[in-house]
Amino acid sequence: MNNLLRCLVCLPVFTALLLGSSACLAASAAAAPGTTGPANNNSGPAIAGFRKADFGMTEAQVREAIKSDFNLPASAVTAAENVLQHTQVLSVQVPDLVPGGGTAAVSYVLGYQTHRLIEVNILWSPQIDPKITGSILYQNGESLQQYFAGEGFPPERSTGNVATPNGILLFRATDASANAVLLILSGTMTKDPKSDKSILGPTALTLAYAADPQHPDIFQLAKGSF
Numbered sequence: 001m002n003n004l005l006r007c008l009v010c011l012p013v014f015t016a017l018l019l020g021s022s023a024c025l026a027a028s029a030a031a032a033p034g035t036t037g038p039a040n041n042n043s044g045p046a047i048a049g050f051r052k053a054d055f056g057m058t059e060a061q062v063r064e065a066i067k068s069d070f071n072l073p074a075s076a077v078t079a080a081e082n083v084l085q086h087t088q089v090l091s092v093q094v095p096d097l098v099p100g101g102g103t104a105a106v107s108y109v110l111g112y113q114t115h116r117l118i119e120v121n122i123l124w125s126p127q128i129d130p131k132i133t134g135s136i137l138y139q140n141g142e143s144l145q146q147y148f149a150g151e152g153f154p155p156e157r158s159t160g161n162v163a164t165p166n167g168i169l170l171f172r173a174t175d176a177s178a179n180a181v182l183l184i185l186s187g188t189m190t191k192d193p194k195s196d197k198s199i200l201g202p203t204a205l206t207l208a209y210a211a212d213p214q215h216p217d218i219f220q221l222a223k224g225s226f
Contacts, residue, residue: 044153047179047209050120053108055179055211057117062090062108070094086112086219093128101140103129111217118211118218125204134187137202141185144207145170148183167200182208 049055053065066077070092078091088110097104105128109119124140126132145160148171158173167186174180187202210216 043176044157044173045151045175046177047173047175047181049117049211050106050122050209053117053120055117056114059088059090059110059115062110062117066090066092066106066108082109082218084219085216087118087217088115097122098124098140098143100136101143102132102136112219114217116217118216119213120209122207123204124206127204134202137185137187137205141168141170141183141202141205144183144205148173148181167202178212178214180208180210180213182206182210 049057051065051069053062053069057065063074063077066072067074072092072094076092080089080091081087082089089107090110091105091107093103094106095103097106102124105123105125107121107123108117109121110116111118124132124137149160151173153173153175157175158171160169160171162169162172164184166188167184169182169184171183172180184206185200185202186204186206187200189198189200191197192199
């Protein structure tokens with residue numbers, strides 16, 4: 001297995017941990033200005049999947065969605081198994097998903113029990129496209145952050161610009177069905193000797209869509225089994 005494929009297969013584990021960290025993200029949201037308050041009548045947009053790939057689709061339907069969305073042949077789709085979560089991952093590389101933003105790796109995760117689409121992860125990284133620089137990652141992240149901020153998610157179910165140990169949570173929101181979208185810029189933090197402030201050197205940008213990430217359809221050992 002090459003390094004790219006290994007990265008794609010491991011990616012759903014990474015995003016599942018982020019999307020499932022409800023206590024951490026809830027605390028971040030409470031600390032962020034303008035992200036708390038009573039619920040209102042605005043249910044906000046639904047998070048149903050990515051483009052024509054809707055949550056609940058079968059593998060065949062996801063493959064058709066990929067073909068329709070990106071006009072790519074079946075041979076462009078790579079299939080692999082996430083051995084930890086026992087999920088199937090279909091991956092494809094897509095150039096200029098964000099115009100001028102380089103090639104992104106898009107992975108579609110099919111659930112352990114249902115074998116239907118539960119998660120879509122999009123990764124921009126120099127590992128995927130050597131032409132991608134830190135500046136491009138910043139630009140892609142800012143463009144996507146502005147896009148999602150304008151989608152109308154209620155403030156009590158969204159947050160952003162939250163520092164994490166390995167980067168910045170640019171945006172996170174959930175819909176009325178508990179589906180989630182997350183945008184995170186990852187990298188290494190260094191100290192600016194002039195200002196003594198921490199500076200992020202970005203190495204990857206991840207956009208993830210997940211169906212009810214608090215109850216993911218992945219293999220998990222039953223409580224009390226050991």
